[in-house]
Amino acid sequence: MKFLQTAFGALLLSTPIMSLAQSASERSNINLRPGVTDISQQVFGLHMMMFWICVAIAVIVFGVMFYAMIKHRKSAGAKPANFHENVKVEIAWTVVPFLILIAMAVPAASTLLDMEDVSKPDLTVLVTGSQWKWHYKYMDNDVEFFSTLATQPEQIRNKFTKSENYLLEVDRPLVIPTGKKVRFLITSDDVIHSWWVPDFAVKKDANPGFINEAWTNVNEPGVYRGQCAELCGKDHGFMPVVVIAMEPEEYEAWIVEQEAIAQRAREEEQRLLAMNMSMEELMTTGKQVYDSVCAACHMPNGEGLAGVFPAIKGSAIATGDDLNPHIDIIVYGKAGTAMQSFAKQLTMSEIAAVITYQRNAWGNNTGDMVQAKDINAVMNGE
Amino acid sequence: MSTATDTVNTNPDSHGHDSHDDHHHHIPKGLMRWVLTTNHKDIGTLYLWFAFIMFLVGGAMAMVIRAELFQPGLQIVEPNFFNQMTTVHGLIMVFGAVMPAFTGLANWLIPMMIGAPDMALPRMNNWSFWILPFAFLILLSSLFVEGGGPAFGWTFYAPLSTTYSGDSTALFVFSVHIMGISSIMGAINVIVTIFNMRAPGMTYMKMPLFVWTWLITAFLLIAVMPVLAGVVTMVLTDKYFGTSFFDAAGGGDPVLFQHIFWFFGHPEVYIMILPAFGIISQIVPTFSRKKLFGYASMVYATASIALLSFIVWAHHMFTTGMPVFAEMFFMIATMIIAVPTGVKVFNWVATMWRGSISFEIPMLFAIAFIILFTIGGLSGLMLAITPVDFQYHDTYFVVAHFHYVLVTGAVFSIMAAVYYWLPKWTGRMFDITLAKWHFWCSLISVNVLFFPMHFVGLAGMPRRIPDYALQFADFNKWISVGGFAFGLSQLIFLALVIKACRKKGEKVSSQVWEGAEGLEWEIPSPAPYHTFDTPPTVK
Amino acid sequence: MAQDAPQQYEKYYVPEQSVWPIVGAIALFLIAVGAGNYVVEVSKDKSGYGAYVLIAGLITLLVMVVGWFKNQIDESMSGLYSAQLGRSYRQGMAWFIFSEVMFFAAFFGALFYARVIAVPWLGGASNNAMTNEVLWPGFEAMWPLVSTPGGTETQAMGWLGLPLYNTIILLVSSVTLHYAHVGLEENKRKQLTWMLGLTILLGCIFLGLQGYEYVHAYRDLGLTLQSGIYGNTFFLLTGFHGLHVTLGTVILIVLFFRVLKGHFTPKEHFAFQAGAWYWHFVDVVWVMLFFFVYIL
Ligand code: HEA
Ligand code: HEA
Ligand code: CUA
Numbered sequence A: 001m002k003f004l005q006t007a008f009g010a011l012l013l014s015t016p017i018m019s020l021a022q023s024a025s026e027r028s029n030i031n032l033r034p035g036v037t038d039i040s041q042q043v044f045g046l047h048m049m050m051f052w053i054c055v056a057i058a059v060i061v062f063g064v065m066f067y068a069m070i071k072h073r074k075s076a077g078a079k080p081a082n083f084h085e086n087v088k089v090e091i092a093w094t095v096v097p098f099l100i101l102i103a104m105a106v107p108a109a110s111t112l113l114d115m116e117d118v119s120k121p122d123l124t125v126l127v128t129g130s131q132w133k134w135h136y137k138y139m140d141n142d143v144e145f146f147s148t149l150a151t152q153p154e155q156i157r158n159k160f161t162k163s164e165n166y167l168l169e170v171d172r173p174l175v176i177p178t179g180k181k182v183r184f185l186i187t188s189d190d191v192i193h194s195w196w197v198p199d200f201a202v203k204k205d206a207n208p209g210f211i212n213e214a215w216t217n218v219n220e221p222g223v224y225r226g227q228c229a230e231l232c233g234k235d236h237g238f239m240p241v242v243v244i245a246m247e248p249e250e251y252e253a254w255i256v257e258q259e260a261i262a263q264r265a266r267e268e269e270q271r272l273l274a275m276n277m278s279m280e281e282l283m284t285t286g287k288q289v290y291d292s293v294c295a296a297c298h299m300p301n302g303e304g305l306a307g308v309f310p311a312i313k314g315s316a317i318a319t320g321d322d323l324n325p326h327i328d329i330i331v332y333g334k335a336g337t338a339m340q341s342f343a344k345q346l347t348m349s350e351i352a353a354v355i356t357y358q359r360n361a362w363g364n365n366t367g368d369m370v371q372a373k374d375i376n377a378v379m380n381g382e
Numbered sequence B: 001m002s003t004a005t006d007t008v009n010t011n012p013d014s015h016g017h018d019s020h021d022d023h024h025h026h027i028p029k030g031l032m033r034w035v036l037t038t039n040h041k042d043i044g045t046l047y048l049w050f051a052f053i054m055f056l057v058g059g060a061m062a063m064v065i066r067a068e069l070f071q072p073g074l075q076i077v078e079p080n081f082f083n084q085m086t087t088v089h090g091l092i093m094v095f096g097a098v099m100p101a102f103t104g105l106a107n108w109l110i111p112m113m114i115g116a117p118d119m120a121l122p123r124m125n126n127w128s129f130w131i132l133p134f135a136f137l138i139l140l141s142s143l144f145v146e147g148g149g150p151a152f153g154w155t156f157y158a159p160l161s162t163t164y165s166g167d168s169t170a171l172f173v174f175s176v177h178i179m180g181i182s183s184i185m186g187a188i189n190v191i192v193t194i195f196n197m198r199a200p201g202m203t204y205m206k207m208p209l210f211v212w213t214w215l216i217t218a219f220l221l222i223a224v225m226p227v228l229a230g231v232v233t234m235v236l237t238d239k240y241f242g243t244s245f246f247d248a249a250g251g252g253d254p255v256l257f258q259h260i261f262w263f264f265g266h267p268e269v270y271i272m273i274l275p276a277f278g279i280i281s282q283i284v285p286t287f288s289r290k291k292l293f294g295y296a297s298m299v300y301a302t303a304s305i306a307l308l309s310f311i312v313w314a315h316h317m318f319t320t321g322m323p324v325f326a327e328m329f330f331m332i333a334t335m336i337i338a339v340p341t342g343v344k345v346f347n348w349v350a351t352m353w354r355g356s357i358s359f360e361i362p363m364l365f366a367i368a369f370i371i372l373f374t375i376g377g378l379s380g381l382m383l384a385i386t387p388v389d390f391q392y393h394d395t396y397f398v399v400a401h402f403h404y405v406l407v408t409g410a411v412f413s414i415m416a417a418v419y420y421w422l423p424k425w426t427g428r429m430f431d432i433t434l435a436k437w438h439f440w441c442s443l444i445s446v447n448v449l450f451f452p453m454h455f456v457g458l459a460g461m462p463r464r465i466p467d468y469a470l471q472f473a474d475f476n477k478w479i480s481v482g483g484f485a486f487g488l489s490q491l492i493f494l495a496l497v498i499k500a501c502r503k504k505g506e507k508v509s510s511q512v513w514e515g516a517e518g519l520e521w522e523i524p525s526p527a528p529y530h531t532f533d534t535p536p537t538v539k
Numbered sequence C: 001m002a003q004d005a006p007q008q009y010e011k012y013y014v015p016e017q018s019v020w021p022i023v024g025a026i027a028l029f030l031i032a033v034g035a036g037n038y039v040v041e042v043s044k045d046k047s048g049y050g051a052y053v054l055i056a057g058l059i060t061l062l063v064m065v066v067g068w069f070k071n072q073i074d075e076s077m078s079g080l081y082s083a084q085l086g087r088s089y090r091q092g093m094a095w096f097i098f099s100e101v102m103f104f105a106a107f108f109g110a111l112f113y114a115r116v117i118a119v120p121w122l123g124g125a126s127n128n129a130m131t132n133e134v135l136w137p138g139f140e141a142m143w144p145l146v147s148t149p150g151g152t153e154t155q156a157m158g159w160l161g162l163p164l165y166n167t168i169i170l171l172v173s174s175v176t177l178h179y180a181h182v183g184l185e186e187n188k189r190k191q192l193t194w195m196l197g198l199t200i201l202l203g204c205i206f207l208g209l210q211g212y213e214y215v216h217a218y219r220d221l222g223l224t225l226q227s228g229i230y231g232n233t234f235f236l237l238t239g240f241h242g243l244h245v246t247l248g249t250v251i252l253i254v255l256f257f258r259v260l261k262g263h264f265t266p267k268e269h270f271a272f273q274a275g276a277w278y279w280h281f282v283d284v285v286w287v288m289l290f291f292f293v294y295i296l
């Protein structure tokens, strides 16, 4: 049914595009979304203006051409004329397009100036891309977290049926207030990514080592979904962006709660330092962490991808007698490779668990156990 | 080996116009003829076949892409391999199919059109060609290196192509180097031939437009292929020798890569369309039986497009965070290109206007070209509008744009050219029934293939992804179906060309097409191995 | 019309088959495969066949160049060439040099971009205030970039001393080569021989000094290929220039021996002219380099 609808839309291009676009405020199958900010609506307006001008030009040019093809065809007995120049016409079709272009450029330039004006934000979020997740840090609050794809691998592998927001769902969405100018500082830890939320008309590249700025001011509360829009390696297609816009009061409550949660987590971390986890606990947590964080590169079976991501199974670092290189590479990463530092993303107990898991899974039967305090020792020299 | 005296001993009175010429030059036989040849027609044939084979190879990769995208979910290939397919598909189609096909046409046609005995530098011509199969052998074999072939897109943005790429990167870099050498030598040959080998009386403003557009294309090639060589060199040193051109920690900038790449890359896309404009400007007058409208303005328009192409590159980089005045500049410069391009389109329409039009196969392709290229051009214009490009960029809307200008633009023009000149090359008419099938199947399927890409792009589907959200599923199915159909349609073309090469079909006269004008139509069909040993005089 | 054709018309020499192009293509193939593997092997510290393939390729290329040129020289000496062919060669050479100019332009472009855009932006200029504040606090933009955002330290290469001498040497070599050319055109063979010899000598001295400068940079200044964008642009620009000087010197040496053998006439000396153009081009590049890399 849905297909029939869209196919119909394709046939009768113009009207359905308009009506669909206007009715479905969040999602259209064949047109840009007007979006939920003043800017995105301006952009949508520009898009429709461009579209109609192009349609008009096409209709005129093709119209004349088809007229000639029908009327002036040889089989209809047409005799060729022999003009091959006409200065007036030629000047006209040079000048008129120029005027059309100016008519396009003026509103475009004004929208562009608005979009690039990042001054006077109400709050600022640092957005950092890395292979293949986003990290959000609220510059004015003590809140930061990673945001990764939440779709189950089984759905991707066609084992489970696909959920409604297949590939467009994350474990921890970014939350912002409505009616406030939110500034994004966008950067990357490794390759270039691009942070894109269609409903805000915001798409900015995340360049490693540089910060790009963008902003939005959302009118309607809601959940807005986008994707990474710059090829960033293997899992470029699996790096969604989800933003929840809330009323300011709700947002304030949320951010206070987040700060409290962060505080509790730090205390919990301290508490865990004093404890030892059992092998079983370590292995269960370790497997969870591994599958959700590390498996993207090192593969669930620990065999990596030859030539790109090394195998953990049987690796010298993961089976050697010395634990330190193994801890080091996860805590500090390895500069200049895709192996980044995980100290920020994972807690010490998680790191301990994943190392234990790596050292005992897939036949790496070293029997070693690593505890949070071992990680703390490396990280804080205690 | 080649004894120079052979050529010199040939009868100095021999006239290019009669085919007894062939008796004086023995045409070498066997495989070595093709390996060692210095004849522009042989080399043209080699280029064309090579391009066709690469088109099939690149097309087969596109089929892998389309098969994977037939449904949401991962079913056929792994994401890493998918990226390799996208990358190598783009590289092969651009550098292996379209560019060599145009060079092949240039080799065949330019000497015949300007009344020259051959290209100006025949041995270098052979060298230019034979580099290519080796370059692509390297590129293709890099797919089998551990870790796979290049997977960073045909635009190989750093640092994905440097720090984060696989071991095959070095092979990729060197294969690009040598295909660059080949293109530069090919372009030098074209320029020198046109400057220096025209028959008496063939003034610049009498040259056929195909020659003009190629002259300007060759200039673009010499100007930008070395820049590509420069940027791949920097990729190589960044990856393997510790430089930091594209690494902020050392004071470089990943965006620097994009500036240099697109300084090459944008003129590159015009390299792939200007010769097409030339071809259409040859074909439309013939089948309209009327002189080309606005010859001089066509020349100026071509030159303007070429000059403008050097100052628009950053329209590929609107989202990289350039300062706003730069975005504005590149937006406006890009839009201006619509004017000279429009002049061309209008001139073609005006040529048809009050002509006596007939619809032979080359004309069908030419008409399809004008319409579909214009559609692609208009979507290009939409992309040029910076604030809206923020929404379009890196979605299938861009993919739709460039396949319209490249497939229904460049590739259709190449097919039009092949149909137009094939009888001249073989001396026989091709199989018209097959050709009609080829045209209509291609025309329909290509639109089923590429038109819905506009929709999924606008709806938000990013490019270069192996899997997508559910709302894109319906259209992608149709896109894939269109893709398979278009692929199969090309097999008709393959059959037709093989048949033509085996000299099946009716003999044709030297003029072949009723309205055709130009020196190439004054020599016999098939064109003798050596033409214009004595230059004709052009009045 | 038809009558005046024979006067203008000279036979254009179209060589028949030749092996050299395919040999050249194979040479490039071997070089690309060899270099592609060698580079990876070196960076990974493993052994392989890359270097051998590369060397085989270079040798093949050498064989090709020698064979091809020998062919050409024989043809030229046996009078097969026409004025028109001479023009083809000259124009071909001119466009080849233009392509080289564009190759250098890519690196100069990188240099300008780094100086005018990337480094200032890292220091917070233009729309990049946050870049500096958040990512590289404390980094100050400067050129030469002797302290990179990542913390690599190096020293800058001054322009007085060696670079200045080298500039003078190259400029003088262009003059001597010009007089060699004049000597050839006026059929003063002695002047030709001496001036050409002198040019070659100056070229060699330049290369020697340049090598010495590199040693100095690495040993005393800590200026290496790895020391950030300043070192990168410095070494790649001067390095590619140095390669071109080396090639130019080899060409001049070949020309020298041909002169000794009595080749070239005041009218027919395309090879000499091409070599001279190339040398002047290399010289102009150096002047640009001296100005933008060393002085500014
Ligand atoms: C043959 C190749 C070809 C050609 C001819 C063009 C032609 C044009 N292209 Fe396209 N382009 C590509 C190949 C080509 N392009 C490729 C391969 C990419 C993607 C690269 C990648 O990222 O992988 C790309 C991407 C691309 C982008 C970047 C999109 C993005 O990534 O965000 C932009 C943006 O401005 C653009 C613009 C244009 C414009 C304005 C033209 C103009 O030249 C078009 C001019 C023509 C017309 C306008 C139609 C005819 C004119 C008239 C009928 C006159 C009247 C018209 C008016 C007055 C409006 N192109
Ligand atoms: C001139 C250039 C050219 C040409 C001719 C084509 C032709 C085709 N291209 Fe394109 N394409 C590019 C240049 C070109 N392409 C570029 C530059 C990119 C960007 C790459 C990048 O992002 O880095 C791209 C990217 C690209 C994508 C986006 C991939 C992605 O973003 O992940 C897709 C997806 O559908 C696609 C499809 C096709 C199809 C179906 C064809 C068809 O027209 C091909 C038809 C031909 C054949 C199919 C061959 C003939 C038939 C056989 C060999 C027999 C086998 C046939 C069957 C089994 C049916 N191409
Ligand atoms: Cu991150 Cu694509």
Ligand SMILES: [Cu+2]
Pocket: B265, B266, B269, B312, B313, B315, B316
């Ligand atoms: Cu472009």
